[in-house]
Amino acid sequence: MTTLMNRTGSTMTVGDAFTRVFGPTATVRFEAFDGSATGPVEAPLHLELRSKRGLDYLLTAPSTLGLARAYLQGDLVLEPIDEGNPYDVLRYIEDNLAPSRPSLRELPELARFFRMYRPQIHEIPKEETPSQLRRMARGFTHGRARDAEAIHHHYDVSNRFYELLLGPSMAYTCAVYPTLDATLEEAQEEKFDLVCRKLELRPGMRLLDVGCGWGGMVRHAVLHYGVTAIGVTLSQEQASWGAERMAREGLDDRGDIRHGDYRDVAEGGFDAVSSIGLTEHIGVANYPAYFRFLRGKLLEGGRLLNHCITRPDNQHPGIPSRGFINRYVFPDGGLTGSGDIVTAMEDQGFEVRHHENLREHYAMTTRDWSNNLSANWDAAVAEAGLNVARVWGLYLAGSRLSFERNRIQLHQVLASKTTELGESGFGLRPTWGS
Template sequence: MPHTADRLTALAEGMLGRPMPIRIRAWDGSEAGPPDGPTLVVRNRRALRRLLWKPGELGFARGWVSGDLDVDGDLYEALGRLTGVALHRDEPVPGAGRVPAGAVTAAARARLADRARRTAAALRPIGEALTLTGLPLPPPAPAEEVRRRHGMLHSLRRDQEAIRHHYDVGNDFYALILGPSMVYSCAYWDRPDATLEDAQRAKLDLICRKLALRPGMRLLDVGCGWGSMALHAAEHYGVQVVGITLSREQADLARKRVSEAGLTGRVEIRVQDYREHADGPYDAISSIGMAEHVGRVRYREYADTLYDLLRPGGRLLNHQISRRPAPDEEAYQVDEFIDRYVFPDGELAPLGSTVSVLEEAGFEVRDVQALREHYATTLRAWVANLEAAQPQAAKLTTMGRVRVWRLYMAASALSFEQNRIGVNQILAVKTPESGRSGMPPTRVL
């Protein structure tokens, strides 16, 4: 009779419709699959039950977070092999060109037909799967997963709960990952010997220069995090800053940092939703890694609100992760793992959609800078920090939370490297009726 690992490999290949790209080690110590590279460790039958009840990404995530699944070897290589299969089978090829008229409906039909074929293929070995899993009851989801949500999507209350799920897991935990900069967004690696701290400082300075900050100006930092942008702008550019966040833990540490820097009179940190902020006009607004939380249903409101808060001639720097356009945007669904474990209710939009909504709100978009490769490098630095401090991080939160962040950041690094997602700085101006934008005639910053 075949070893357990052989049976698992045959089962996986039957569901995938192609050879298993990674070696498997089962709970009985047996192994099967490619001899080179990393190994997927299936620690117990419960891991298989998770995959049986939630085939695909969410089942894998639950197995990983709970520790029922693990990787022996290079995590990046393992994820790269596994996502390579997923990309080949399910995802549109990046850069494949424009979708012809009528192709959306055809693509939707093709996806449904493919899903039906895959479902049938998955059902054929169901007897084998049940034999391997033992008692076929669904295991409970790990405690780190968000299951209950209150209120309408992107209401004030629900957005507050979502933000606190992600950010209020402990400032000390984030400090281990982010380092002294406490900047939780893509760094700007402007020289080969730069450290993470150097690159985050360069990113903050790049934004200040794009906004043309000068002493006496008023800056609103939307989604201010732990106050790093506000501190940099006030200290190095002499501006008055108001930073807003929905995370009380972030606000507490940001205020402490402001006080320690002697900038209390020049930086104010508030726990406040952008929709409730009415203290304009501002000379400039920075929104760094915040718009991903806004959602499609609120994005025009977000753009309108920021436009109204700026004075004529004021600038907005919108730093935001983007996704590739989907063949059928109405059928687009958020990533299940990210939605359940990392950023509840977060949504990514294509770059073109973001630019269009900003223009519809009245902004003149003057510059777009892609930083995709920079984010991959940033994420790898964060993963290295987390791995180096894993025991301490687990004491500060839970081992499940540590596993969530490690998987999320490593997988995200690969997504940026593979051009499945990007990140862009959009510089926009509230151009006055005179048409004088105040922008320099060249792109030298």
Template sequence: MADAALRLKTLVEQLLQAPLPVRVRAWDGSEAGPPGAPVLVVHNRRALRRLLWKPGELGLARAWVAGDLGVDGDLYTVLDLLAGLIWERGDDARTLAQALRDPDVRAAVRGLAKLAGPFPPPPPPREEVRQGLRGHLHTRHSDKRAVSHHYDVGNDFYEIVLGPSMVYSCAYWDSPEGTLEDAQRDKLELVCRKLGLKPGQRLLDVGCGWGSMALHAAREHDVSVVGITLSEEQATCARKRVADEGLADRVEIRVQDYRDVADGPYDAISSIGMAEHVGAERYLEYARDLYSLLRPGGRLLNHQIARRPQRDESSYAVDAFIDAYVFPGGELAPLGTTVTQLERAGFEVRDVESLREHYALTLRRWVANLEAGWARAQHLTGVGRARVWRLYMAASALAFESNRIGVNQVLAVRTPDSGASGMPSRSRIWN
């Protein structure tokens, strides 16, 4: 079809009942849309079939991961321009049913179906997890499978993205011009200071990743650390790092579920970027388990992504793309819900610090790392997986910047019956 881009743009605007803010380049080489705007490249008709078969975010994600859709220009700009059409409209069945009551919308769908060619679309990209793993009930078995999907994609790939620090949570920036490694070191030190670590104490690091927090705490604060993870690849890397630094006498790395830790009490617990995997139905159990593992007066530092409160609080599930390709079964609760659950478990919450802007900057650095090592990343994990990560991190950076999601460090104490919390009389002395 000659000039497919103009036809496509016209039909999409009729469907959305809004002007398309980006330029479109179609499979026939034609272009249409605002001059000078970044270009959304529709490489083939399969992209349309995917979008019509699964309208909204998941269809777009499938087309992107499969290489049916691309971007000519700045990815952040394109995502920002499309945000109002993707994330803010919703793609649930009720929204779609309401839209299809409009005859113009129905006509646009018929026109796009004709332009898309024969149905059905091809299968989802192989990087998409099976439906049974998404929205699971957070059993030990299903949690291990979900963690393996996300983390067991190769330590060499994560080193490209995360850099030498191998810390997969937001850094703590003194200045946007600083290095990622310095900012990650400062974040680990901030956690240690909030926990008030002293030589000889025992620290449990829940979701220890590649061992960076455990190594920092043992090396800089002379504590004994048990780090737990469900990822075999993370544990292998962490144990090697521990051995290379000569800290095997103070750091133990286990492949273990937090529900199976039974060698308390600990003086402190760090949980950095792990609680998002717990699930709403298990969160109180998680909080109670950690509470039981602390000695009276022991502290918990819970570092967790949160989403803004919504009118419908029946589900905390992450969005469709992330659930299907990144964090199957992940859930994001509002900050107030997290604090309430910690208090219900017995904790006294003493401090809450938002690091939202810090995470946005961290993600942009990770995206830059991935783009700089793009050829090797694709070789290590495949083109589809690399595309998943580029889209996921860039979209997440924009979500933090626009306050759609946030991240918070919650410092809580297992306050003794005497009421003497052991906390400093002046708050935030760690800053």
């Protein structure tokens, strides 16, 4: 067994350090590359740290980022684990492996261990985006070039990969489950229909769908509500897939799926605008300009439905630049509370008419996406590579846990471009049902 000698002559193994940090009663079995081990052999979860590089990742980025690096590089092994749906593992770690507070007597020994171990900086996994500072060389945050690059990183994995993950709907936003036993496809259909009902779409109306993804909202509104619609996405993969489907179903004369920046949409005079899952990408500081632009696209009395992930408070906007989500999933993404969204909309002249939280629905949606990924794991790995598939497994399972435990939420905010005479276009009570 390899040990490290500190200046007082005492020794500490990696297993000893683990026990100091997480306490002697942690119900996890931990084994390290130096031959040390701790925790009950019969524990339901075994962690194996296979190399010094893995420990270096943990010490140089002591957060979810360091854990992700070690896991993706194969330096940290968790058993048993369903890599397509590691929800049970993440929940168990959260509930049973919280860092304890070392005693004053233990702190100096831990400090000597970390100092004498001399952690090194290693190459990061290729799936990780550069730090916020390094990305500045590619343009300012939420400039057009940076936005296009961020969307490419997340959405242009491959359309086949997303088909395996999302299922036939190809809808990558929170579904709305009409019943607890509804399927994912039923719930996605209900989501699009709920948005249409809230916007009170009718034949002959014109809809603008910004951040349209693979065109699910455009298709549903054209097919079931008789509107003409424009959808726009920064992802070339999404636009090509969506446009091909519209053409195949004979809907392309009324539904136009475009590749481009929503800010480049020249048309105006829309009866309704839907924004489903785009606000997370534009940056909290850009909300005023965003809602001002969308309001300018609407006719008087027109409606906007904004659907996006939110925080449960309005105190901490943004996503930490060192976190797993920012570096692996949503580069330059940002969240804040629904109150900030409502404020920004109202400050740009919208009258907010309805506001609801669909948090539990997103927990169920990510659960079903995780189940799809697990069921199609071999095909997903063959399509996108092992590490990309692992990133998605962690991301979806972690998101489910965060929605369940109210660390993040999903809000729909419905608003009107009310006229100067106070005509909102709304009746006395909501007409769209539950």
